[in-house]
Each structure stands twice: as C-alpha cells, then as structure tokens.
Amino acid sequence: MEFAQYITYGVINGSLYALVAIGLALIMGIMGIFNIAQGSLAMIAAYGSVLFFQHMKIDPFVSLALTLPGMFLVGVFMYLTMFMSMNKFDPGQKLRNSMLVSFGLVLIMETLATILWTANERTVTTAYSGTVMALGDLRIPYTGIATIILAIVVIFGLHFFLKHTTFGKSIWAVSQDHDCAMLMGINVKRTTLVAFGLGIALSAFAGAVVSLHTVSPAVGIDWTNKALILIVLAGVGSINGILFAGLLLGIVEALGVYLVGVHYTGVVGLLIFIIVLMLRPQGLFVRKAGV
Amino acid sequence: MVERKKGLVLAAAVIVALALVPFFTVREYVFSILCMLFLYVTLSQSWNILGGYTGQINVGQAAFFGMGALVARLLWVAGVPFYLSILAGGLGSVILAIIIGLPALKLRGHYFAIGTLAVATIAQITVGNILPGISFLPAQQMATYSLIPRYYVFLIIMAAALAVIYFTVNSRVGLGMEATRDDEEAAQMVGVNTFKYKMIAFLISSFFAGLAGGGFAYFNASYYWYLPFTLMWCFEPILIVFIGGVGSFLGPVIGSVCYVLLKELFALTLGEANLLIFGIVFILTILFFPKGVIGLPAKLRQLFYRRGNVVGR
C-alpha cells in the first residue's frame, strides 16, 4: 500500500508540474518565444498568494481572481518592453534571444524576491492544509485533489479555448501563418500581445498551488526545469500532452523516491529526459517531428 | 598575420607581467581581486567557445563549474595531490558534457539549452541534498594556506584556457565551429560535420569550466558544497560574454574586467541589489547592443554614418 501512496503523490506533483509548464508550452509552441522565466513568474505569483493570505486571509484559490489579472498585466508589460521587438528575427534567433532575455529575468526576479521577502521558505496554512481524504489505507491530501482537478480543468480548458473559440482560433491562425492571418483581418499585434499575456497569466494557477507547498525565491528555476522537461517529453506545440507528460514525470519521480530515496528525485527526471531525447526527440505525444 | 603575431607577443607579455605581480605586492586584496578576474576570464572564455563561436547556448555552465569544484575538492581533501585533483575535476566536467551533449547536440534549437539547464538545476539540488553542509579544509591544509599558490593556479588555468581556445578558434576547427553557428545546413553542405564541432566545442568548454571550478575549490577555505552549483555561475559567464562581445576572443576578457570592477563597486554600495543592476544591464545588452563593448565603436560609427549620410549604400 505504501507503493500506491507514492504513486498518489507522484500524480499530485505531476499535475503541479503540468500547471507550471502549460504557460511555457503555450508561449513556446505558438509564439516561438522561449521563456525560461516561467517558473520564476509562478514563484512571484505564489508570493502574491502568500501575501493575500497573510494580510487579508484570502484563500489562494480565491485570490486567483486577483493574481490572474495581475500576472496578465506583468505578461503584457514583458511583451511590450522586451519580447515584441524580437518578432523581426528568424525563428532560431528569436528562440535564442528570448531565452537569453528571460534568463536575465530569472536573475532579476530571484533577487527581487530575496530583497522583498527574504530567502526564507514560506507557505500558506489554511484550515484544510494537511487534511486528507482516506481511501482505505490510501491518504490523499485535499490540496492534492484540488491540484489535480485544477490541472485538468486548466489544460483541457485551454485546449478547448484554442480550438473552439473565435479568439482562440485566431491565436492558432497567427501562430501558423503570420501574414495570412493579417490578410484574414486578424489584428495580429493585439492577438500576440493577449496570447503572451495569457501564457504568463497561467503561471498564477501554478503559483496558487505552489503557495500551499513552500515558496522561496530559489524555487523558480527549479519549476522551470520541470516545465522544460515536460515540454521535451510532450513535444513542442502539444497542449494536452503536457498533462500526460506531467503525470509521467511525477510518477517516475515517485518511483525513484520509492526505489532509491528522495535525494535523487531530480536525477531520475534528468534520466528520462535524456532517454526521450535519444529515442524520441520529437516528444512522446506528438505524432510527427516538427521540422 | 603580422598583427596576429604582435597580439600574441603582447598577450604573452601581459601573462608574464601578471606572473611577476607577487614580487611587487603582498596585499591580499590585490590577489583576491586578480584571482577572481582570472576565474571569470577562464569561465567566460570557456562559455564563449561554445556559445559565441559555435552558437550553442549553455544556460547551465554552473553544472560544469560545480562538477570540477566538487571532484577536485573531494579528491584534494582526501589527500590526492592538488594538480591531479584539479585535472580529475576537469575530466568529471567533460564526462558530464558527454552525457548531455550526445543526445542534445544532435538536435537543434532549444534542446541543448533545456538539457544544460536541467543538469544545472538538478545538480544543484542533488548536491545540496547529499552534501548539505559546509566543506572545511583539514587543519593541516588550513595551516599552510597562502594566496600566492592560488594566484598562480588561477593564472596558469587562465593562460592555458586562453591559449587553447585562441588556437582552436583560429584553426580549421574554428572555421567549422563558426560555420556551424551561422547555418548548420549550409555548413554540412560544404563538408562540415556539425555535430562533431559542436561536441569539440562543448568538451573544451566544459573542461576549462571544470578547471575553473577546481580553482574555486582550491581558493576557498570553506564553502557550502552546493555553492559552486548555484544559478549565479550559470548567469555570470553569459553576462560577461555578452557585455564584452559574444563570439570575439577579446570580448570575454574585457567583459570580465568590467564585471569584476563593477561588482566590487556595486557590492560595496548596493549589497544584494547589485544583481538587479546586472540583470537589467544584461537584458539591455541583448536587446540593444548585441555585440557588446567590442561592437560599440562599430555601432557608434554606424549611427554616425546614418546621420551623416542619408543616401546610404
């Protein structure tokens, strides 16, 4: 039964990884912008949740109503000041420059968070923190259940939005063919701006969940790392694949903890990353290699 | 050709002059500043051969720096002669590079960046988990601690890195690297095995990053084991290379001088906030001065030319 308990935690962690990765996947797959700062943005959002809870006793899931638009505005600011100017580059250069700039942002955000909130770990302790649902011997934290549901709703919701709403379709159209979309009467500038803002806003979901675990300035880059591994596992451009990739990584890590101990969790992740790169570099959930 | 010879003679003269510094001063402050300068020149030049000349962006240089430090320190503290320990550290980094490079460098675009970042974050956390404490020097080594041998170790590592990288980038291998950076397909079309040149650059890069890490392990009497694995060691070489001038040989040298001086200045006046300044400077460099300090004269000339001559070419 202990084994099933490990797997349960793996599923919960995997859902959280997917929540961090989804914004990164959206921005990378649709706009060709490689945002290494995604995890750091989730970290900032998580501090937002922590502060709302500490000062106003607002539950992290409720304060999403504030952190989501807040992060959207952060995204709009980032796009207008830094990433918009990269549209003139070819895809390779755009990827490289956006990666470098966002790497600078990681440093800025981590330092800023340390100055503002110190390097200490913080967490939100709600009434339901630590409470569990017992299923036989299996114990499932309520926050974990919330994480899983949130991940499913957000990711499939995003998929539905992109495929079945007018604005979502116009985001797709812009990503497929910039000039053609313009000819079809889509306001390309506004669409890309909103899409980027949306991708950054998604980090607020991850932030809310992260705040229930532990937040410190240094976790940002670690979350980004998990997100990037998911992108490679799922394949660039895959939205639904992110959830499955997250579950896969979470479960494999849990198995690693079960078998070799908690110190080597990350190494297990790195190993599957390398194996996938060698055997199936286009990703596990994409049918054909994008050229 | 004549200019190149002049440059080499000048460089050799500078190295010799630096080797003579301990005969003229014993001020610890001077030594530690110079040691840091040599470390940053080595680390950033090692980043530059891969990132600047070959176009493969390594966002996880800390893993290779840290690996060198970890292996060298473990062996050295265990009693292995220092010069062997530091070489073993360099080799440890090379092995790590082979593990990441074989899958990631075969592919294009973001895979290499993701691979290096993954290995860096995972190394930092794993080392922090397994060796959570501080590494102290044994009392016997502590008693004989002196900055002078540290100074020479850093100087030798830097001179070796500069020499190897200089002759590599100015050789046939360097042509292959630059062609790979500019256009992989076109490079293959004229006979360049691009994977091979990416791998060569990565191995040289990681070896010298590892040696620099070994220097760090030799220099510091005590430090947290995970310290050479922290994000800063990923960020600093990139920052230095881009401020100095990416893909040029002198860029990282100039960048290191600027960085070490500014860091001293800011650290005194701003404390932790100095990293904010560097982060902002870095982003501005990428966005507006992609060729760094080295490219500044050309950039200014270009601006001037445009103003002065409306017709243009």
Place this chain on the structure above:
Amino acid sequence: MDLLKVENLSKSFGALWAVNSVSFSVAEGEIVGLIGPNGSGKSTVFHLITGLLRANKGKISYQGKDITRFKPYQVSRSGIARTFQIVRPFPEMTTLKNVMVGRAFGSSSARSMHDTEDDARRLLDLTGLADKVSATAGHLGLVYRKKLELARALATKPRLLLLDEVMAGLNPTEMMETVEFLKGLRNTGVTMIVVEHVIKALFSMTDRVVVLNAGEKIAEGTPHEISRNEEVIKVYLGDYEHA
C-alpha cells in the same frame, strides 16, 4: 562512365509525392539542365542528392558508390557541392572566411590554414569578389552573395556541382558572364547539374536537359529536342510564356 546515377528516386511529404520515381544519369564532364514549373520537384531532387532530405524509395549512386543514405557532409566530402536557391552564406563571417570554410572542409582540404587562405583569396579573385574580402557576408548585396555562394561551393573542389538558380536576379550582361564562367569551369573538369528558369541561358550551355513536372520526369534530351517536345511546350514553356 556515369558520374551520377539516380534511379527511381521518390520522396513524399505526407500524401504528396514531391518526387516520383525519377531516374536520370549524368556523365563526367556534362552540363545537364534540370527544368520544370515551380513545385515540380527540382529543388527536392537537389535536397535528396545532397542528403538534406532522405528518399522514401530509389537509389543515388556517385562514381559507382551508393550515396543514398549519406549525410550532407559526407556527400560534400565525396565531391558534390551545391548552391541554394535562396542563398545561404554564413552571415556573421567575412567573405574570406566563408570561402575558407569550403576550402578547409569539402572534398580535399588544404594542408594548412595559410594555404586555405591563399586558395580562398584566389577563388574570390576569380569570382569577382576581390574587393569584398573582409566584408561581412550578411551585409553584402544579393548579387555578391550569389557569387560568394558559388565561390564557397567551388572551394570544396567538387567534381559535381549542383547549381540552383544562380542566374535569378542577374542582368543580361551578368548572365552572359556567368554562362561563360560555367563553361570555363566545365573545361576544368567540373560536371554540373543546373536548375534554371532562364531557359535561353540554360539551353546555351547544357548538353542535355531533364524536364520534371509534378514530381515526374516527362522528357529528357538535348536542348534542341526539348525545345520541340510537344508535352514540354505544353506544360512548361507555354506555361512560362503566360507568366
């Protein structure tokens, strides 16, 4: 003996056969033209021969050796060079270094960097780029970039040269010069396959012409024969006059 032999070469992108069972051969010392309307598969044939794309079916032999599965750099080293339809010099490198790369790698590399540089300078003289030696390739005008790409390809010392629309964008005088240059090159022993839209220039230098349409070979013959071939006139030359 045939220098290059292509048998039943096929390549599909999804359901579309970009090249469908194409066969032709090129003898040592020939200049062979490869023509066809846009999208007929000419560039794809070049990509397949040079290894940038993998064929689904068929075989490519060069000097009697099967090179179908060769990687691009191996193709280059065995003595085949090409230019790209949309030129691709190394943009951040100087003109001189661009050509030095070709000379340092390619099918027979120069012995030392010194020789590499000398040879590269000689080639730049030959192709009319002598005064652009230290210019950054990405800043050159289109005509110069085309010349540079040709110089870089020649620097690899090819025995077979694949030219993809080297004359597009040139004025009539430059075109004549290029034709003369290529004829002279053939006299030094370089075999060529030439893709060109400028039919007149092409016919004035080719020994044979292969015509593709929608991925299939529809005719092959001397320029004289091709210019009288009913089907070719219908699908290609006629089409071209309308355009």
